[in-house]
Amino acid sequence: MDLDYPPQVAEFRAEVRAVLAEELPDGWAGTGAIATAEETRAFVREWRRTMYRRGLLGVAWPLEYGGRGLTMLHQVALVEELTRAGLPFGEQPADSTGVKMLGNTLLRFGTEEQKRAILPALLSGEQRWCQGFSEPGAGSDLASVTTRARLEGEEWVVDGQKTWTSGAHTATGIFALVRTDPAAPRHRGLSFLLIPLDQPGVDVRPIRHATGGTDFCEVFFDAARTPAGMIVGRPGDGWTVASVLLTFERGEEAATNPIHFRAELDRLFELARRKGRDQDPVIRQWLARARARVEVMRYLGYRILSDVMAGGELGHASSVSKLYWSEYHREVTELALDIQGLDGLALTGKEATRPLRTDDPGADPSSSRSWWNVSLNARAGTIYAGTSEIQRNILAERVLGLPREPRPGS
Amino acid sequence: MRFRYDPEHEDLRESVRAFLTDVASESAVRRDMESDRGWSPRSWSRLCAELELPALAVPEKYGGAGGGLVELGVVLGEAGRSLLCAPLLSTGLAIQALLLTASGDEVAELAAGRRTGTLALREPGRDWDAVPRTRAVPGSNGWRITGTKNWVLDGSSADLFVVSASTPAGTSLFLVESGGGVKAEAIETVDPTRRVARVMFDAAPATLAGADGATLIPSILDTAVILLAAEQVGVAERCLEMATEYARRRIQFGRPIGSFQAVKHKLADVLLEVEAARSAALYAAYAADRGLDVAEAAAIAGATCSDAALLAAGENIQVHGGIGMTWEHPAHLYLKRATVGRMLLRHPHDHLERLLEPAGLPRTAAGERGR
Numbered sequence: 010m011d012l013d014y015p016p017q018v019a020e021f022r023a024e025v026r027a028v029l030a031e032e033l034p035d036g037w038a039g040t041g042a043i044a045t046a047e048e049t050r051a052f053v054r055e056w057r058r059t060m061y062r063r064g065l066l067g068v069a070w071p072l073e074y075g076g077r078g079l080t081m082l083h084q085v086a087l088v089e090e091l092t093r094a095g096l097p098f099g100e101q102p103a104d105s106t107g108v109k110m111l112g113n114t115l116l117r118f119g120t121e122e123q124k125r126a127i128l129p130a131l132l133s134g135e136q137r138w139c140q141g142f143s144e145p146g147a148g149s150d151l152a153s154v155t156t157r158a159r160l161e162g163e164e165w166v167v168d169g170q171k172t173w174t175s176g177a178h179t180a181t182g183i184f185a186l187v188r189t190d191p192a193a194p195r196h197r198g199l200s201f202l203l204i205p206l207d208q209p210g211v212d213v214r215p216i217r218h219a220t221g222g223t224d225f226c227e228v229f230f231d232a233a234r235t236p237a238g239m240i241v242g243r244p245g246d247g248w249t250v251a252s253v254l255l256t257f258e259r260g261e262e263a264a265t266n267p268i269h270f271r272a273e274l275d276r277l278f279e280l281a282r283r284k285g286r287d288q289d290p291v292i293r294q295w296l297a298r299a300r301a302r303v304e305v306m307r308y309l310g311y312r313i314l315s316d317v318m319a320g321g322e323l324g325h326a327s328s329v330s331k332l333y334w335s336e337y338h339r340e341v342t343e344l345a346l347d348i349q350g351l352d353g354l355a356l357t358g359k360e361a362t363r364p365l366r367t368d369d370p371g372a373d374p375s376s377s378r379s380w381w382n383v384s385l386n387a388r389a390g391t392i393y394a395g396t397s398e399i400q401r402n403i404l405a406e407r408v409l410g411l412p413r414e415p416r417p418g419s
Numbered sequence: 420m421r422f423r424y425d426p427e428h429e430d431l432r433e434s435v436r437a438f439l440t441d442v443a444s445e446s447a448v449r450r451d452m453e454s455d456r457g458w459s460p461r462s463w464s465r466l467c468a469e470l471e472l473p474a475l476a477v478p479e480k481y482g483g484a485g486g487g488l489v490e491l492g493v494v495l496g497e498a499g500r501s502l503l504c505a506p507l508l509s510t511g512l513a514i515q516a517l518l519l520t521a522s523g524d525e526v527a528e529l530a531a532g533r534r535t536g537t538l539a540l541r542e543p544g545r546d547w548d549a550v551p552r553t554r555a556v557p558g559s560n561g562w563r564i565t566g567t568k569n570w571v572l573d574g575s576s577a578d579l580f581v582v583s584a585s586t587p588a589g590t591s592l593f594l595v596e597s598g599g600g601v602k603a604e605a606i607e608t609v610d611p612t613r614r615v616a617r618v619m620f621d622a623a624p625a626t627l628a629g630a631d632g633a634t635l636i637p638s639i640l641d642t643a644v645i646l647l648a649a650e651q652v653g654v655a656e657r658c659l660e661m662a663t664e665y666a667r668r669r670i671q672f673g674r675p676i677g678s679f680q681a682v683k684h685k686l687a688d689v690l691l692e693v694e695a696a697r698s699a700a701l702y703a704a705y706a707a708d709r710g711l712d713v714a715e716a717a718a719i720a721g722a723t724c725s726d727a728a729l730l731a732a733g734e735n736i737q738v739h740g741g742i743g744m745t746w747e748h749p750a751h752l753y754l755k756r757a758t759v760g761r762m763l764l765r766h767p768h769d770h771l772e773r774l775l776e777p778a779g780l781p782r783t784a785a786g787e788r789g790r
């Protein structure tokens with residue numbers, strides 16, 4: 010038992026703080042405190058450039074691909090510092106699917122050529138990659154994807170459709186789970202392909218989100234092409250590569266989620282005070298329950314980081330954590346609506362500028378528009394990255410060892 | 420960064436668990452809970468002699484093993500799993516209280532297992548930390564204590580009481596030996612596996628253990644909450660295991676009931692709360708050993724582990740169906756342990772309320788009146 014970070018990480022943390030002190034304007038109160046949504050987006054874009062210039066993107070990547078050769082724990086300390094200062098790590102969703110997911114996946118499974126061609130470009134922002142897993146007929150049941158790819162000479166030729174692809178309208182490429190061997194059993198016929206989006210065979214159509222924005226898209230492939238060398242792993246390895254990719258998000262989240270949720274809860278406390286609801290004993294119980302749950306997330310986070318540090322597979326603390334935070338967030342954002350009452354359903358104030366999870370640190374606690382955006386997004390949280398029902402299946406079957414669902418006809 | 424048990428903890432857990440499969444088997448628990456004393460002196464002396472459990476979280480200078488609440492928590496978790504009937508929590512708490520007041524001789528006695536001890540803080544109809552009505556008056560041969568305490572763990576069998584009492588200078592902690600001026604009356608509670616008593620002190624001879632009760636008592640209660648939370652994690656874990664084992668085995672409609680999602684998801688939700696409880700109890704014990712945010716961590720562990728234990732105990736019965744409602748099946752014993760444990764020290768609502776003031780949401784006078 011020991012919750013301290015090693016001294017090298019503590020030194021690095023001090024370095025990060027120094028950089029932030031140099032780069033941030035006087036009186037900085039967090040991204041959420043910037044006056045308008047447009048200015049916020051401009052700041053986020055600019056801040057990403059600053060981070061790149063100061064060498065703070067991809068710190069745990071090897072030097073030859075533009076990184077600094079530090080450890081995962083350094084990366085965690087970095088995102089902690091950014092989060093505490095109310096700063097984003099890059100632009101979303103592109104840097105989440107790009108730097109975090111694809112970048113780390115290529116480091117593990119990519120060829121030398123892929124790593125050189127893609128990793129530095131992810132950091133510079135020249136390339137932005139989106140995640141093409143879900144299809145109209147394959148959501149929770151991901152292994153039933155039907156988008157096909159066949160090798161024709163030196164190129165893969167792709168036909169089919171992906172959907173709910175976050176950020177496809179601004180991305181340069183899509184990493185897609187596609188079927189390359191229709192004869193093989195479900196999981197084994199899949200491959201992980203990297204496909205450029207700017208080509209005649211690809212059609213990206215934005216979908217309007219319930220919040221009104223266009224955060225995700227449909228992506229149609231009609232004889233789209235990508236070079237033969239753009240497969241990650243071997244043909245048939247797609248399922249393995251995709252599964253590992255999905256775990257990369259969890260380590261950093263373990264550290265940042267509790268900080269964001271804590272900041273959000275502080276805003277909710279402030280909202281309760283401003284609305285004169287902070288003495289209501291029922292509301293107090295819900296607020297306190299939320300407070301306890303955010304701390305439990307912090308403890309679960311320590312367990313996940315311990316797994317990361319031990320270098321093994323992420324233990325079941327990470328599946329527990331997804332279900333825990335996403336269900337928590339639905340509950341706490343409903344509480345925010347309850348605290349505001351009917352007047353909170355009249356939309357005033359700045360919109361939420363952080364697209365998923367909580368609003369940006371520093372956001373105005375009195376913005377009913379922000380709370381509404383966030384509470385809608387909280388509903389997406391129990392759907393993406395494995396729905397709550399799928400998480401419960403995983404916990405019941407893989408952790409508790411309960412029998413699998415019988416398949417029809419078996 | 421290593422937030423998990425060390426190999427030494429796992430070894431400790433294994434040896435305690437192996438020992439308890441015998442000493443706290445289901446039949447032993449049933450025998451002990453129906454006995455007069457509520458626990459077996461023979462089993463207790465083996466726990467003291469062979470595993471040296473009371474000495475675990477005692478500094479070496481008092482003959483202890485030098486462990487902390489993390490280690491003691493491992494043991495209490497095992498005690499909770501098996502529903503061990505023994506004065507382990509009561510004596511452990513008396514020891515922790517006396518360590519705060521530096522009463523070395525008594526600690527050594529309790530740690531060696533020669534005597535048992537308990538806390539006598541709570542008074543009828545009042546909270547644990549209310550200013551005591553029990554009074555201590557100084558006399559020519561030391562102090563005399565008069566008053567009534569209830570919910571005293573193992574109060575009918577304890578040799579030594581750590582008692583809170585009011586003096587002209589404020590609240591202080593005293594040591595009282597069982598015997599003259601001390602009368603204990605067993606209280607029949609919901610939980611047959613844990614004995615509690617009402618204890619009447621009538622000019623009982625006492626020695627001053629700690630003068631500054633106002634500081635000592637909250638800290639002793641935090642320790643108590645943390646150790647009880649560790650026990651509750653064991654209760655919750657065992658209930659989840661029992662339910663899972665049964666769900667794998669029991670066939671209805673031609674398939675194990677555990678293959679039905681209604682059952683699976685119920686148990687996954689229990690697992691979620693058990694994992695939360697495990698993390699909260701471990702963090703709180705660690706925070707106490709390291710002097711971190713103890714009060715907050717204790718309240719979180721208290722609320723989280725109490726609710727997890729009750730949830731797991733209740734769902735265990737549900738998954739077992741009719742058999743779960745029988746006297747023969749142990750499920751009801753876990754439910755009873757969880758039910759009393761949940762309110763024994765502080766109600767979960769009270770734990771939660773305590774989180775708000777330090778987090779910047781104090782209750783105002785108006786809010787207090789509205790209660």
Ligand SMILES: Cc1cc2nc3c(=O)[nH]c(=O)nc-3n(C[C@H](O)[C@H](O)[C@H](O)COP(=O)(O)OP(=O)(O)OC[C@H]3O[C@@H](n4cnc5c(N)ncnc54)[C@H](O)[C@@H]3O)c2cc1C
Pocket residue numbers: 139140141142143145147148149150172173174175176225389392393394395396397398399402680
């Ligand atoms: C905001 C947002 C962003 C997203 N971004 C991306 C992206 O960038 N890339 C990408 O590939 N995908 C993305 N997704 C898609 C997401 O991964 C899927 O929506 C998710 O996997 C669920 O699939 P589905 O929508 O087809 O729902 P379905 O799988 O059809 O599920 C519908 C309902 O049935 C339940 N259900 C399904 N199977 C079972 C079962 N076996 N047992 C019990 N219940 C079951 C589900 O839990 C759910 O409640 C995004 C989704 C959202 C909401």
